[in-house]
Amino acid sequence: GQQLNQSPQSMFIQEGEDVSMNCTSSSIFNTWLWYKQDPGEGPVLLIALYKAGELTSNGRLTAQFGITRKDSFLNISASIPSDVGIYFCAGQNRGNQGGKLIFGQGTELSVKP
Amino acid sequence: GAVVSQHPSWVICKSGTSVKIECRSLDFQATTMFWYRQFPKQSLMLMATSNEGSKATYEQGVEKDKFLINHASLTLSTLTVTSAHPEDSSFYICSESDLGYEQYFGPGTRLTVT
Numbered sequence: 001g002q003q004l005n006q007s008p009q010s011m012f013i014q015e016g017e018d019v020s021m022n023c024t025s026s027s028i029f030n031t032w033l034w035y036k037q038d039p040g041e042g043p044v045l046l047i048a049l050y051k052a053g054e055l056t057s058n059g060r061l062t063a064q065f066g067i068t069r070k071d072s073f074l075n076i077s078a079s080i081p082s083d084v085g086i087y088f089c090a091g092q093n094r095g096n097q098g099g100k101l102i103f104g105q106g107t108e109l110s111v112k113p
Numbered sequence: 114g115a116v117v118s119q120h121p122s123w124v125i126c127k128s129g130t131s132v133k134i135e136c137r138s139l140d141f142q143a144t145t146m147f148w149y150r151q152f153p154k155q156s157l158m159l160m161a162t163s164n165e166g167s168k169a170t171y172e173q174g175v176e177k178d179k180f181l182i183n184h185a186s187l188t189l190s191t192l193t194v195t196s197a198h199p200e201d202s203s204f205y206i207c208s209e210s211d212l213g214y215e216q217y218f219g220p221g222t223r224l225t226v227t
Contacts (some may be wrong), residue, residue: 003156031214042117042206042218043157088156092214100147101216103156 006089006104014112019076021107023089028069031092033101034061046087047074066089079111117209119219126197126226134192134222136207142187143209147216150182152202163190185195195227 006023013019025033031050035043047058047066049072056063062075072089089104116139126132132206136146145164149157161182163169181193190209195199202225208216 020170040159040204040221040223042149042208042221044218045215048215062224094214098209099145100159100162101157101208103158105156 004089004091004102004104006107008107009105009109010108012110012112013021013079015079015081017079019083019109020073021087021089022071022073023091023104024071025091025102026070027091029091029093029102030069031094032063032065032072033090033092034063034072034074035066035088035090036085037088037106038087076109079109081111081113084109115139115209115211115215115217116130117207117217117219119207122224123223126224128198128226129196131193131195132197132224134194134205134207134224136190136209136219138188138209138217141209141211141217143211144171144187145210146184146190147208148182148190149206149208150208151206152178153204157206167169172179181194188202194224195226197224199226202226 004023004025033048035045037043047063052069054065060077086106087106088106090101118137120135147224148160151157160175161169163184165184171177184190204221206221207219210216
């Protein structure tokens with residue numbers, strides 16, 4: 001099925017460092033979402049973006065919806081050990097296709113204390 | 114956010130048997146339910162979408178006779194893996210949505226077929 005291009009695939013960082021990951025698509029979406037998944041669990045929504053150009057923060061997390069509607073990035077500032085996990089972007093076209101999500105391949109984040 | 118439960122959280126079955134996985138919304142009415150499959154170190158891949166009282170819509174490449182989906186009510190959807198084989202071993206995750214298109218994910222079910 002269709003998938004978004006998410007990079008990087010994995011990151012190994014030191015506690016306190018900032019992290020950036022992004023997602024691109026060949027088609028446009030009217031909603032971009034970022035999820036975090038811990039091992040053996042379902043994804044948990046971190047940030048939802050509904051408008052091109054929108055910049056939204058949730059604590060140490062900041063995400064932006066690209067102007068072209070084909071990309072988004074997620075930044076994590078001052079990383080801590082509990083940030084470890086897999087981060088997924090997802091594109092969605094609300095109002096059609098039943099609102100189904102198209103996921104990126106994921107970015108696996110490891111944080112060294 | 115809304116709470117979605119899945120049962121069982123893990124299951125081991127023998128090849129050739131069938132397994133049923135339940136997905137329940139505990140505090141809202143789900144007009145649409147989605148079933149995903151996730152292999153180790155991979156992303157979530159949508160298998161099918163179902164609306165209450167209607168037949169499920171399957172994604173390309175997903176066998177509808179093998180993965181039976183029933184969306185009997187606004188709070189319950191089931192996925193039955195029929196005649197399971199080792200290659201069906203995976204992490205199955207449901208999500209539920211109301212009319213606002215927000216999707217709330219269940220905790221997943223780990224299926225191992227021996």
